[in-house]
Amino acid sequence: MRHFTSVNDVKDLDGFVQKALALKKSPFAHKHLGENRTLGLLFFNSSLRTRMSTQKAAANLGMNTMVMNVTQDSWQIEIEDGVVMDGGKAEHIREAAAVLGQYCDILGVRSFPALRDRKTDYGEKIIKAFIQHSGVPIISLESATLHPLQSFADLVTISEFKKSPKPKVVLSWAPHINALPQAVSNSFSQWMTHADVDFSIVQPKGFELSDQFTKGAKIYYDQEEAFEGADFVYVKNWSSYKNYGEVGNYPKWMIDQSKLANTNQARVMHCLPVRRNVVIADEVLDSKSAIVIHQAANRVFSAQAVLKEMLENL
Numbered sequence: 001m002r003h004f005t006s007v008n009d010v011k012d013l014d015g016f017v018q019k020a021l022a023l024k025k026s027p028f029a030h031k032h033l034g035e036n037r038t039l040g041l042l043f044f045n046s047s048l049r050t051r052m053s054t055q056k057a058a059a060n061l062g063m064n065t066m067v068m069n070v071t072q073d074s075w076q077i078e079i080e081d082g083v084v085m086d087g088g089k090a091e092h093i094r095e096a097a098a099v100l101g102q103y104c105d106i107l108g109v110r111s112f113p114a115l116r117d118r119k120t121d122y123g124e125k126i127i128k129a130f131i132q133h134s135g136v137p138i139i140s141l142e143s144a145t146l147h148p149l150q151s152f153a154d155l156v157t158i159s160e161f162k163k164s165p166k167p168k169v170v171l172s173w174a175p176h177i178n179a180l181p182q183a184v185s186n187s188f189s190q191w192m193t194h195a196d197v198d199f200s201i202v203q204p205k206g207f208e209l210s211d212q213f214t215k216g217a218k219i220y221y222d223q224e225e226a227f228e229g230a231d232f233v234y235v236k237n238w239s240s241y242k243n244y245g246e247v248g249n250y251p252k253w254m255i256d257q258s259k260l261a262n263t264n265q266a267r268v269m270h271c272l273p274v275r276r277n278v279v280i281a282d283e284v285l286d287s288k289s290a291i292v293i294h295q296a297a298n299r300v301f302s303a304q305a306v307l308k309e310m311l312e313n314l
């Protein structure tokens with residue numbers, strides 16, 4: 001693997017899950033692999049899990065890590081080519097990426113979509129510019145359209161908790177007060193349609209994800225129908241892809257205990273952060289059904305598996 005920006009960078013999905021689980025068992029088995037290697041983590045947006053888990057994964061492999069919050073600490077970065085830079089942005093992504101490539105052996109980049117123009121966001125200019133201009137392997141820490149480290153950790157978690165070889169996994173839209181990216185849901189759909197699971201998605205009309213990520217998934221518009229017999233319910237809000245960036249006002253889609261009644265004692269998943277009693281009720285998050293903390297724990301080992309593979313290929 002040269003870069004890690006989607007499931008397509010993984011050759012053997014099941015083998016990769018096994019590698020993450022092996023690292024979970026022996027996190028320090030390769031503690032010299034990253035010696036004298038530097039990881040750079042660049043955040044255009046907030047983070048708790050991605051930042052800390054990736055840093056911990058790098059430490060387990062003996063790497064140094066440097067972290068930068070671009071929007072707070074650095075120069076504002078111009079993304080567009082050919083512009084006259086006489087506004088607020090002092091540095092172009094061409095130089096920024098190339099310079100960081102001089103300091104780091106591997107770079108991670110987080111850049112959320114602006115959710116104003118679909119074509120711009122789905123063009124993934126920032127992550128592509130880092131791939132083009134940095135000269136080093138790039139890891140997506142959640143791009144405009146995908147969050148592969150999260151989905152990898154989610155698949156690892158499902159493989160740990162599944163009670164049958166091909167579990168029924170349902171991705172459910174849930175309410176939110178803000179316009180959120182489709183990235184986590186696109187990415188989860190993309191990974192699940194490549195994995196050995198029975199996968200469906202349920203959302204209100206108008207909130208269908210781009211079919212470039214959902215091909216092969218069963219599509220529902222009714223939670224009760226979709227949840228019947230589910231082993232895993234993955235909860236996430238996303239703004240509309242069709243009416244781009246629209247926030248849906250469907251408070252009844254919140255996940256509470258009653259919604260889970262006809263599932264196969266489903267485990268409830270969410271990437272976090274989650275707004276309690278808007279997206280998922282306290283009674284679910286505080287019950288045994290919720291495995292959100294396990295997902296977050298597995299972020300270390302999904303990141304570590306990716307870093308290990310990249311370090312071995314440097």
Ligand SMILES: NCCC[C@H](NC(=O)CCC(=O)O)C(=O)O
Pocket residue numbers: 142178180181182183184271272273275
């Ligand atoms: N990295 C995990 C999720 C990040 C982001 N959530 C958020 O922005 C939540 C913000 C809020 O709740 O206001 C998302 O949905 O893509």
Ligand SMILES: NC(=O)OP(=O)(O)O
Pocket residue numbers: 046047048049050051142150271272273
């Ligand atoms: N799940 C996740 O990516 O969390 P952060 O946004 O806190 O990194």
